[in-house]
Structure formats: structure tokens, C-alpha cells
Amino acid sequence: MEKPFILHMLTTAKNLSPFDVNMALDAGWVSALPYTNVEPSEIQGLVQDAIFSRSPKNLKRTGIFIGGRDTKQAMDMLNIAKRSMFAPFEVSVFADPSGAFTTAAGMVAAVERELMAKFNTTLEGKNILVLGGTGPVGQVVAVIAAQDGAKVKLIGRQLDKAQAIADMCNNEFGEGKITIEAGADADKAEYIKTADVVFATGAAGIELLSAELIASAPQLKVAADANAVPPAGIAGVDAFHNGTAIEGSKSGAVGLGAMAIGNIKFQTQVLLLKKMINSDKPVYLHFEHAFETAREYIKSSS
Amino acid sequence: MAKRSILHMLDPMPNNSPFDINMALDAGFDVLIPYNNVKLDSVYGLTQDATFSRSPSGVKRTGIFIGGRDLGLAMDMLKTSKQAMVPPFDVSVFADPSGAFTTAAALVTCAEKELKAKHRKELKDCSVVIFGGTGPVGIATGIIASLAGADVTITDHLSVDTALDVAKAYNRRFNCTLKGALANSDADKARLVAHTDIIFCTAKAGIQVLNAGVLKEAAQLKVAGDVNAVPPFGIEGVKNDDCGEPLIHATNAQGAIGIGALAIGNVKFQLQHELLKAMLGPEQPLFIDFRFAFNKAREMQFGPGVN
Numbered sequence: 169m170e171k172p173f174i175l176h177m178l179t180t181a182k183n184l185s186p187f188d189v190n191m192a193l194d195a196g197w198v199s200a201l202p203y204t205n206v207e208p209s210e211i212q213g214l215v216q217d218a219i220f221s222r223s224p225k226n227l228k229r230t231g232i233f234i235g236g237r238d239t240k241q242a243m244d245m246l247n248i249a250k251r252s253m254f255a256p257f258e259v260s261v262f263a264d265p266s267g268a269f270t271t272a273a274g275m276v277a278a279v280e281r282e283l284m285a286k287f288n289t290t291l292e293g294k295n296i297l298v299l300g301g302t303g304p305v306g307q308v309v310a311v312i313a314a315q316d317g318a319k320v321k322l323i324g325r326q327l328d329k330a331q332a333i334a335d336m337c338n339n340e341f342g343e344g345k346i347t348i349e350a351g352a353d354a355d356k357a358e359y360i361k362t363a364d365v366v367f368a369t370g371a372a373g374i375e376l377l378s379a380e381l382i383a384s385a386p387q388l389k390v391a392a393d394a395n396a397v398p399p400a401g402i403a404g405v406d407a408f409h410n411g412t413a414i415e416g417s418k419s420g421a422v423g424l425g426a427m428a429i430g431n432i433k434f435q436t437q438v439l440l441l442k443k444m445i446n447s448d449k450p451v452y453l454h455f456e457h458a459f460e461t462a463r464e465y466i467k468s469s470s
Numbered sequence: 471m472a473k474r475s476i477l478h479m480l481d482p483m484p485n486n487s488p489f490d491i492n493m494a495l496d497a498g499f500d501v502l503i504p505y506n507n508v509k510l511d512s513v514y515g516l517t518q519d520a521t522f523s524r525s526p527s528g529v530k531r532t533g534i535f536i537g538g539r540d541l542g543l544a545m546d547m548l549k550t551s552k553q554a555m556v557p558p559f560d561v562s563v564f565a566d567p568s569g570a571f572t573t574a575a576a577l578v579t580c581a582e583k584e585l586k587a588k589h590r591k592e593l594k595d596c597s598v599v600i601f602g603g604t605g606p607v608g609i610a611t612g613i614i615a616s617l618a619g620a621d622v623t624i625t626d627h628l629s630v631d632t633a634l635d636v637a638k639a640y641n642r643r644f645n646c647t648l649k650g651a652l653a654n655s656d657a658d659k660a661r662l663v664a665h666t667d668i669i670f671c672t673a674k675a676g677i678q679v680l681n682a683g684v685l686k687e688a689a690q691l692k693v694a695g696d697v698n699a700v701p702p703f704g705i706e707g708v709k710n711d712d713c714g715e716p717l718i719h720a721t722n723a724q725g726a727i728g729i730g731a732l733a734i735g736n737v738k739f740q741l742q743h744e745l746l747k748a749m750l751g752p753e754q755p756l757f758i759d760f761r762f763a764f765n766k767a768r769e770m771q772f773g774p775g776v777n
């Protein structure tokens with residue numbers, strides 16, 4: 169009899185996200201077991217317990233998912249997990265804290281699609297604003313866009329906090345190869361004058377970009393909003409907008425709402441969870457792989 | 471539709487061990503449910519909730535696993551769980567904190583096998599020294615070997631009081647006759663190995679406890695077993711998959727042999743697998759503790775009639 173697919177789901181929080189549990193079981197994992205309040209120092213022990221109890225053949229049917237809320241901590245845990253294993257006692261590991269890696273990947277890939285479809289251009293060299301950018305999704309959106317060649321400004325209400333997060337993104341996620349700048353939310357009327365793309369990744373139910381500011385943006389092309397709870401994070405972009413022209417935009421900008429982004433996020437997460445199952449060699453998946461996968465999904469579905 | 475088999479996994483720690491989870495699913499349990507931070511006084515209620523919610527046929531497809539790191543607590547939980555059951559609402563319960571019961575059973579029976587084959591001796595004729603003897607695997611190994619009739623000394627690497635206290639506590643509890651000693655310096659270790667027949671090394675992974683110089687002092691050593699699978703191994707010269715290979719550094723002990731962590735680990739793995747399977751088998755309800763694990767390990771090593 170074939171052994172079951174087992175996903176060990178680790179989180180630093182006191183519960184797993186039911187979102188991730190549903191996704192994992194629907195993607196084909198037969199058993200999904202929770203490990204909660206996990207400290208990074210416990211990762212090595214947990215990983216080694218998981219790998220030494222199955223044969224290399226059945227380790228292909230074993231995986232580790234890393235959740236939680238903190239992006240840097242999740243990346244650290246992914247790296248510790250990877251370092252705790254050695255061939256042939258290895259399993260695939262996928263980090264997606266708060267779903268931020270797949271959400272950010274879906275958002276940036278959707279924006280890229282609209283830039284190409286409506287404006288025949290790419291993210292390379294574009295001015296990007298990430299509003300409400302200090303949270304998990306905003307951080308990762310900033311990193312992915314910067315890695316794709318965009319000039320990114322990560323915006324927060326407090327400039328010093330935004331600066332600290334931008335530095336962390338540059339050094340930790342970008343390995344010093346990207347330069348995300350920080351900006352204050354109070355100055356966004358100034359920033360919007362040169363913005364090509366705006367991402368709204370703030371808390372649900374808070375308007376981050378007003379109709380007035382949309383109207384004052386001379387070169388805005390795409391505005392993407394991760395917020396599904398009214399009022400919209402970007403005025404004029406509703407949750408179902410999927411490349412729809414934004415009313416009041418003088419530059420002909422199009423909007424991407426939370427449902428359109430959510431669909432790509434969902435598909436991306438499913439594909440990554442399946443990749444863990446189907447890959448012959450262990451894979452270690454994070455935001456970069458999420459972005460690759462979101463792009464592939466968009467390509468295959470267009 | 472046949473009812474799915476359910477294993478309720480009770481653990482005093484914040485999380486279960488992924489090792490046990492893989493093992494339980496691979497042994498055929500359909501659904502595993504973790505219960506974490508479980509206190510002894512909740513075991514009675516949890517057991518009754520688990521047994522009274524299924525029909526007698528469903529009860530046969532239900533089990534309880536007790537993990538954690540503390541042997542005494544796990545044994546108390548096993549006992550409490552057993553007391554909570556009312557036939558025919560009784561399910562199998564398996565305690566294996568830190569995997570210590572199955573690891574210890576595997577370690578002792580591997581040594582017993584080599585002892586019989588290479589030295590024609592029984593455990594009851596032998597003295598045993600356990601290095602790393604105050605951890606879960608060391609204690610379980612000590613209790614099993616002592617109850618099998620061996621003269622057992624458990625050692626602690628930092629404190630003789632710890633070793634003596636642990637020995638006393640478990641002697642009272644399980645009616646065994648453990649002695650305690652300090653094994654801090656090479657001189658301590660040399661003194662301990664000089665007149666012992668069997669060495670078990672159950673210390674922390676990745677630490678060499680006995681070097682060639684210490685092993686040279688062994689005059690009547692017959693078998694040395696090491697459960698540390700992470701280099702450097704616990705006993706110099708004993709390799710991971712050794713199973714009866716000559717102990718090259720014990721130059722003054724004729725015919726001494728070594729058993730490595732993978733050889734022991736394979737037996738432990740098979741043993742835990744069989745015990746988990748037995749929880750769903752025809753013999754249930756089973757109450758599986760270290761004694762049960764040891765007897766099962768002996769049957770697996772020496773054939774069904776051995777006990």
C-alpha cells in the first residue's frame with residue numbers, strides 16, 4: 169500500500185490558518201498536522217523528527233509548510249529547515265506566512281500582465297508606490313517588484329518605521345541587490361505625480377488612495393488593491409475589477425481588485441502545494457517561486 | 471462504509487513529535503488528532519470522551535497515543551487512561567515518550583542478541599553502565615535492563631546527585647535496582663568501563679562520550695551500543711550501521727563488539743510500527759508501555775516463544 173501524503177504545518181502563531189489547511193488538503197495532501205507556537209529554535213528538532221521516521225522513498229510524500237505572520241521569521245525558519253536536512257533524508261518545504269508570499273506574487277504578476285496588455289510595457293524602470301507597505305504583503309510586493317527592475321517606494325504612516333522595513337527588505341530578502349526606498353504616507357500627493365503603478369496593501373477597510381489623488385496622477389497605469397472589505401483601498405477600484413478602467417483617471421489607468429488578485433493567489437498556492445507533491449527532488453519554496461508560479465499560471469490561462 | 475481509524479495523540483508538550491505522526495499514519499491510522507499541553511488530570515476525561523463517542527465496532531478503530539518527554543508522567547497518563555475505560559468501551563493506549571520506550575527496547579534487545587550469539591551470556595549475568603543515563607532513553611534502557619536481571623549503573627555527566635536521585639526515584643516506582651554514578655572526566659569513565667560487561671551510550675546526539683583511551687581500560691566488555699546517529703558518534707570506533715563489528719579500541723576486552731545507531735534505529739522503527747499496527751489488530755485493547763515494548767522487541771529478535 170502506498171503511504172499517505174503528510175504535510176507537517178508549522179506556525180509561530182497559536183493556530184494555523186484554516187485557509188492554508190483547506191488549501192493543503194485540497195491540493196492532495198492526505199493528512200495535514202498542526203504544530204503551533206513553534207519557536208525558530210525548535211525547527212531543527214521538528215524537521216529531523218519528520219525526516220528520520222520515513223524512508224527516502226516516502227519522504228517524497230512528506231512535506232513541511234511554514235506559516236505564521238512574520239515574513240523574515242518565516243524565511244529564517246525555511247533556511248533552518250533546509251540546513252537541518254541532508255541527502256537522502258530531505259523533504260520539500262514551503263513558506264507562506266499570512267499567505268503573504270502568494271498574495272504578493274499574485275498581485276505583482278497581475279500588474280505585470282496589465283502593463284503588458286494595456287500599455288505594452290514591463291515593470292522595468294517603473295515608479296511604484298506600495299501604500300500600507302509595512303505589512304507582510306506590502307513588504308513582499310516591494311521586494312518582488314524591485315527584483316523585477318522597478319523603482320519601488322514603500323510607504324507607511326511613520327517614515328522611520330517604513331525606512332526600517334525597506335532596509336530589512338533590501339538586506340534580508342534582496343540580499344543587498346535591490347534598493348527599495350521609504351516614503352511617508354503624508355507625502356503621497358507628491359509621490360503620485362510620478363507614479364506608474366500603485367499597490368494598496370494596507371489594513372482592510374481603509375482608503376489609502378482617494379479619487380482626488382487618482383485624478384492628480386498624470387502617468388498612473390495600474391492600481392492594484394488587496395483590500396476586499398469596503399471602502400476600497402483605492403477609490404474607484406472595486407474588488408471585482410480585473411483590468412477595468414478606473415473612473416476619474418486622466419492617464420487611463422486600470423484597476424485590479426481583491427477578487428481578481430485573490431484568484432491568482434489561490435491558483436499559485438495550489439500549484440506550489442502540488443509542486444511539493446509532484447517534484448522528484450525536494451523543493452524549498454518562498455516568494456520568488458511564488459512569483460514564478462503566478463507568472464506561469466497567468467501565461468497558461470491567457 | 472467502514473469507520474475510519476482515529477488516533478488521539480495526547481502530549482504534555484506544546485507539540486507532538488513529527489516522528490510519531492509519520493509512524494502512526496504509515497502504520498495505517500486514517501486520522502490523527504493532536505492534543506497538546508495535556509495535563510495528567512485531563513487524561514481521564516479525554517479518554518472517556520474518546521471511548522464513549524463510538525460504537526463498540528468504532529471503538530476497535532480508535533486508539534490513544536501518549537507522547538511527551540517525561541517517562542514518569544507518560545506512565546501515569548497510561549495508567550489514568552486505562553482506569554478511565556469501561557468495557558466494552560476500551561481502546562488501545564500506547565505510551566512512548568520521546569520514543570524512549572521503543573528505542574530502549576530496541577537497544578537492549580540488540581545487545582541481548584549479540585551477547586547470546588558472540589558471548590553465550592544472558593543479560594542477567596551482566597553488569598551494564600549507561601552513559602547519558604539520566605535522559606528519557608537512558609532511564610528507560612536502565613529500567614528494562616535492570617528488570618531483565620542485569621546489574622545496571624546509570625550515569626550523569628554533570629552531577630552524581632542527579633544520577634542517584636533518578637536511580638532512587640525509578641527504583642521505587644518500577645521495582646528495579648538501578649545504581650547511580652558520575653561520568654564527568656575520562657578518569658570517571660575509565661573506572662566505570664573497567665569492570666562492566668555492557669555499555670549503553672544514550673547521550674545527546676553529536677557528542678563523543680567514550681574515546682579510544684577510555685575504551686582501552688575495558689577489561690571484560692562484551693557489547694557496546696550507541697544510539698547517537700549524528701557524528702561524532704558516542705563511542706569512538708562504533709559506526710552508524712555497525713551490528714556486531716569488533717570494537718577496535720577496546721584492545722583489552724576480548725571479542726567485544728559494537729552496535730551503531732542505525733542498526734538500533736531499524737529495530738526501533740520496526741518495533742514502533744508493529745506496536746502501532748497492533749493497536750488496530752485483533753488483540754486489542756492493548757496497554758503498551760516499556761515492558762510491552764521490550765517483550766514485543768524480544769519476540770521480533772528471538773521468535774514468538776521467547777517470553
